[in-house]
Amino acid sequence: MxxxxxxxxxxxxxxxxxxxxxxxxxxxxxxxxxxxxxxxxxxxxxxxxxxxxxxxxxxxxxxxxxxxxxxxxxxxxxxxxxxxxxxxxxxxxxxxxxxxxxxxxxxxxxxxxxxxxxxxxxxxxxxxxxxxxxxxxxxxxxxxxxxxxxxxxxxxxxxxxxxxxxxxxxxxxxxxxxxxxxxxxxxxxxxxxxxxxxxxxxxxxxxxxxxxxxxxxxNNRGVPLTAIDLIKNKLLSQLEKLEPGSIDDNYDSWKKVIEALGDDYNVQERFFRQYYNAYRSEIKNIVLVPIATKSNLMQIYEKLVNHNPKKFLNDMVRLSKIYANLINQNPVEEIKLRNLLQSLERVQAAPSYLLLLILFDKKQSLQLENHHFEKIIDFLIRFFVRRNTTDLPPTRDLTRIFMDLAENCLLKQGDEIVRFIETQLSSQSASDEKFKNSLSSQIYEENKAICRFVLCSLEEEQMTKEREVDLWKVQGKQYIWTIEHIFPQGENIPADWVKMIANGDKYLAKSYLNSHVHQLGNLTISGYNSSLGNKSFAEKRDREDNNKRYVGYKNGLFLNNELKNENEWTIEKIEKRTKFLVSLILKKYSLVSV
Incomplete structure (x- = not known):
């Protein structure tokens, strides 16, 4: 070296x-x-x-x-x-x-x-x-x-x-x-x-x-030089050799790439890895590396830049615009497609972007229309809800799965591509039984993001225009609407909860805390989580703000329909509500083609 x-x-x-x-x-x-x-x-x-x-x-x-x-x-x-x-x-x-x-x-x-x-x-x-x-x-x-x-x-x-x-x-x-x-x-x-x-x-x-x-x-001084820095250095240096005096225009083009991807370096690096992994079958005559990783990224791009720097820069400008659509850095105009892409991002489906990148780029030759992408993305959301709940298929296999899909989709067109993706991903997804078992466990403890996603999706499905609420609204760096534990999750269980949940038995209450507190049946969504906290069940249920509006379980959310009429909260009711919510999620995220 x-x-x-x-x-x-x-x-x-x-x-x-x-x-x-x-x-x-x-x-x-x-x-x-x-x-x-x-x-x-x-x-x-x-x-x-x-x-x-x-x-x-x-x-x-x-x-x-x-x-x-x-x-x-x-x-x-x-x-x-x-x-x-x-x-x-x-x-x-x-x-x-x-x-x-x-x-x-x-x-x-x-x-x-x-x-x-x-x-x-x-x-x-x-x-x-x-x-x-x-x-x-x-x-x-x-x-x-x-x-x-x-x-x-x-x-x-x-x-x-x-x-x-x-x-x-x-x-x-x-x-x-x-x-x-x-x-x-x-x-x-x-x-x-x-x-x-x-x-x-x-x-x-x-x-x-x-x-x-x-x-x-x-380098341990300040901000280290990154692979993206060196790709840029190499690219602009090569272009300047080919076209002396062109550096300003080429740098402006490079800036468009970075601006499209946003300020998050992890997203920028992922884009460059996923570009190679998506287009590997087309560029293997230039560089043949099985899969792009953080450690070999510079090795790959040094060869790509040397081969044809001008084409490479043009490709990056074009594809970064598509990637900006995928990650909602520059949301697409079509409302339904935009909402689906937002859900795909929220369900932590980044490995699928390499497939979508090449499909959107080649949509004309592959005869793909918006309705095809709507079906594909909807299926990807269902797939990733199950995958991120069950950890099947394992993380180490995801990139290879989507690389294979990308390569094989180039041999098909239109509806055939949609069916192929559904068939291939269904065969590698967790079974309904495995999905059900994972949903029925302490899901909040296993994956908070997926837990929040499925609860929000169930609520959004029942919303009317009159009762529409943005459950994903952010204030500062935190969601306004957050997950609320009905039976409080703190180690110091309040006395009234010990009495209600375990008839005053502190050791039994502690056992229930460990086994049931993070189950779906004990979770809901609240925009006033800090005001509920460790209060008694009745106080949480009947809580009002200064304007006499209900901010507790009588706030009108679908997820609270059952809670608003309860007088007590027990382990049996947690288990019953868990089964109910699991049945809704199993139906909503079925992999059976719709």
Whole structure:
């Protein structure tokens, strides 16, 4: 994985004949060199002894011939190298500005110049920043101010950007230190010694995949570089080589991909994994990996990007729009389809997105209409309610199941695809008996999300327009309507509940708490959970707000129809209500085609 590791003094590192080319930075628009680093670098060099350690950089060196000038693509350490180069340029300018130079100082000038431009071509800077946001123009302009490069026009607004401001900061600090110490020659010699002897560890790897693996192992500072960062870096770098000057347009296209997927990195990464897994049969001539995982993601996309970067970017823009529909980042216009996709997301059916991604993308050639997708998604919801309740099929098998479905669906059309999906998933789903047993157990303890989903779905099924309530409304980061335990779930069982549930027997009440409190029959939905808590059953049932509106079990919800007329709550009634709710769920989430 690692090609080489060297601990270099700066003087040695920048004497090696190589082009140091910037990979596209992690957050392109925000790519800046912060003033605190300018101050820190200068003060650290001046105040510490020789050999000060400046950290490490990671480069990709794909050169095959060690004799020729090598191109080193920097994927970590861009800011550090730029700051060092700006300091070297400022030292060169300050030293050159002296009225008279000794032979030794002229030799130092030449060495400084050779650290900033190639020895064999003095017009070629060693450091080549990316062109985005005028970074390259600004840096080359700084070198022209020193006289190292031929005179260049000042880029518009360069004085307000970080590169020129950093260079001027170093010039001011050099002048300030020199005047304060009163001995320019001694100070220049001290500064040159500290700059030349400061060390960097340069780590070379062969490709972006190795760079990502190394980053995962070494980087514990702040926000780590991710696989998505490196995919972007690789893509924009390749496109810039093919189409010099196109980086702004290509970066804007990449931004559309990320904006479509949203800010959640887990969703972004899942999209890239699921793209490969969905289209594997079509791209196996480019890269043949059995299944995309977090660990091999960079390996896969390095090959895809190398093969055809422009097509890859266009594909990502198109497919990320579809994915945004699937995850409701950009909900579809059709109301029924939108509601089904929302339910699919709520039932934790993310593994099915790889199938839906390719079906929506190829819906025209597969002769799929909205009514087909409505049937498919409705069936997927039923499948995942059962799967997430029973854990069958197991999680480890889900990606492979949906990859096989995606590949085989491409050989079918229309209604045939719908029937094929239903048949294949039904054969791998839990039996009705297994589903019933799981529903009858302590479902809330096993899977709170599924428990909430099935309770809300039963309630929504009975709603009228006059009594319509948004059970999924969120306030802050929490649902307003939450699951309420009728027999309280707290370890400290209130005395009136011990009396009602176990005739005053604390040990029996504790036993019932462990065996029945999380069953469906003991659960309902409340928008006022905190106001009910450990109150007695009668208080929960008859609770009113300040406006005399019922907020307890007389609130009009279907799930509370039985509770509103009860005078007590017992284990027998929990078991009876559990059987009733289980029967409704079994019917609602049957896998028999409807």
């Amino acid at each position: 690692i090609k080489s590791v060297f601990n270099y003094p700066i003087s040695t590192l920048l004497d090696i004949e190589s082009n140091i080319i910037y990979s596209i930075p992690r957050y392109q628009r925000e790519y800046t060199w912060g003033k605190p680093q300018w101050e820190r670098l200068f003060d650290d060099l001046v105040e510490n002894n020789s050999g000060y350690y400046l950290g490490s950089i990671i480069c990709i060196n794909q050169s095959q011939d060690a004799i020729t000038i090598q191109d080193l693509e920097v994927v970590d350490g861009q800011q550090r190298l730029t700051t060092i180069s700006l300091l070297l340029a400022a030292v060169y300018k300050a030293l050159k500005s002296k009225q008279s130079l000794t032979d030794e100082e002229n030799f130092e000038l030449l060495k400084l110049k050779n650290k900033l431009v190639m020895r064999k071509d003095s017009k070629q800077p060693r450091l080549i920043p990316q062109v985005q946001n005028n970074n390259q123009l600004d840096y080359f302009y700084v070198l022209s101010l020193t006289g190292i490069l031929e005179e260049k026009d000042c880029p518009s607004n360069a004085g307000n950007r970080r590169i020129l401001r950093g260079y001027r900061y170093f010039l001011e600090k050099i002048e300030q230190y020199a005047s304060e110490n009163g001995d320019n020659d001694s100070f220049f010699q001290l500064l040159l010694d500290r700059v030349n002897s400061a060390t960097l560890v340069k780590i070379e790897v062969n490709n972006h995949s190795d760079a990502y693996t190394l980053f995962e192992s070494l």
